[in-house]
Amino acid sequence: MQLFKTLIDYPEAISLVLENTPRLPVACVPLMEARELALSEDIRARFDSPPFDNSAVDGYAVRSADAEAGRIFKVVDEAPAGRPAQKEVGEGEAIKIFTGGVVPRGADAVVMVENTSGWGEEFELKKAAEADQNLRAAGEDVRKGDLILRAGTEVGAPEIALAATQGYGELSVYRKPKVVILSTGSELVEPGTRALSPGEIFDSNSFALLAQALEAGADASRMVAASDDADALRAAMEQALTSADVVVTSGGVSVGQRDLVKSTLLELGVEQVFWGVKLKPGKPVFFGTRGDARFFGLPGNPVSAMVCFELFVRPALMEMMGREDKRRPRIGVYFDEDVENRFGRMHAMRVNLTGTEKGWRAESVGAQGSGLVSSLTKADALALIGPESEGVRAGELVEAIVLREEVVLAGQQKGERVEIRE
Ligand code: AMP
Numbered sequence: 001m002q003l004f005k006t007l008i009d010y011p012e013a014i015s016l017v018l019e020n021t022p023r024l025p026v027a028c029v030p031l032m033e034a035r036e037l038a039l040s041e042d043i044r045a046r047f048d049s050p051p052f053d054n055s056a057v058d059g060y061a062v063r064s065a066d067a068e069a070g071r072i073f074k075v076v077d078e079a080p081a082g083r084p085a086q087k088e089v090g091e092g093e094a095i096k097i098f099t100g101g102v103v104p105r106g107a108d109a110v111v112m113v114e115n116t117s118g119w120g121e122e123f124e125l126k127k128a129a130e131a132d133q134n135l136r137a138a139g140e141d142v143r144k145g146d147l148i149l150r151a152g153t154e155v156g157a158p159e160i161a162l163a164a165t166q167g168y169g170e171l172s173v174y175r176k177p178k179v180v181i182l183s184t185g186s187e188l189v190e191p192g193t194r195a196l197s198p199g200e201i202f203d204s205n206s207f208a209l210l211a212q213a214l215e216a217g218a219d220a221s222r223m224v225a226a227s228d229d230a231d232a233l234r235a236a237m238e239q240a241l242t243s244a245d246v247v248v249t250s251g252g253v254s255v256g257q258r259d260l261v262k263s264t265l266l267e268l269g270v271e272q273v274f275w276g277v278k279l280k281p282g283k284p285v286f287f288g289t290r291g292d293a294r295f296f297g298l299p300g301n302p303v304s305a306m307v308c309f310e311l312f313v314r315p316a317l318m319e320m321m322g323r324e325d326k327r328r329p330r331i332g333v334y335f336d337e338d339v340e341n342r343f344g345r346m347h348a349m350r351v352n353l354t355g356t357e358k359g360w361r362a363e364s365v366g367a368q369g370s371g372l373v374s375s376l377t378k379a380d381a382l383a384l385i386g387p388e389s390e391g392v393r394a395g396e397l398v399e400a401i402v403l404r405e406e407v408v409l410a411g412q413q414k415g416e417r418v419e420i421r422e
């Protein structure tokens, strides 16, 4: 079993991940399949919308010059939505029109039927009308050539509506990366299947990582945990690698005698980009590539696995999907007391956030052990401390990755936002 040769810094590690993670190929998909995906190109209006002047109400199209109160109008034609009138509007004439109907030639205003004596061959106008009244002008929504949706925008209901008004039946998007999650460890038991025997634990990582991957918008699935047996590991990892864009394993990647993930990967032709980062928790994290597949070997300790997902896998998935907008917010936070970091590694510390008049105050959630799953349920953010310094002083600003955005949104006092590309 190999020991770590060199540990690299987190900024270098994340740069390596992003440099080695290309965007997924663009796919042109039917409108509805684009839902929740990011557009891969700008979309421009193909024509003015609405394409013609039309009525905003049900009533009569008239000439505003004639439209004084008390006048009697003769109805010469009608213009329901979808069927333009044949005739035009002359002096003292009107054309019956319904919402969306094409404004007939000659008319420059529509009067609501409520402001007339009612439907009929003729009517009396009760209220004078002004030019352009109740008209929706061609192009008032968008103009031909306008940039209506930017590349990178997530497609939701309003974007689908806008694209459909312009006749787009398909959209060009970044598809979701296929992610396969695999836990490793002979001690792991599938939750809900049986009781634990001595020394066993339930596999929680694959569920946690699956939830994180789904939350990030990936097309993710999990496999049943593989034991620390070289053949079983090789078979499971090969299966994952052939079917996924991104494989995420947990466990077996450190320097223990049973930590076979890394050696097995190398056997399977995965090229190591890095192994070992000056990070706590998460030091043994491995990243490699094989063809178009990306492989993240995360440590087995549950907190390490989830923190490494946040720090490395999530940004990679966003990069593949063209979703810079979905990056976690980064803010400046301060502590009330000095916080030490004597690890010589960057400490991604689980903290709570409170909005104060000085900005966001961070406070450790308590014990920071990497097996303490319960601590994650309490964390609002990861404060990134060190490794260059031996900690932060009380009141000093330090960068934090916000895990619970709602906490920041709900806070009255916004801390200084630090914009950093992950
Ligand atoms: P490892 O990285 O394989 O040495 O595992 C480190 C610690 O994390 C050990 O205590 C493992 O039992 C625990 N662990 C590994 N995989 C999982 C998992 N899938 N779910 C929960 N705990 C795990």
Ligand code: MG
Residues within 6 Å of the ligand: 184, 185, 186, 228, 251, 252, 300
């Ligand atoms: Mg293990």
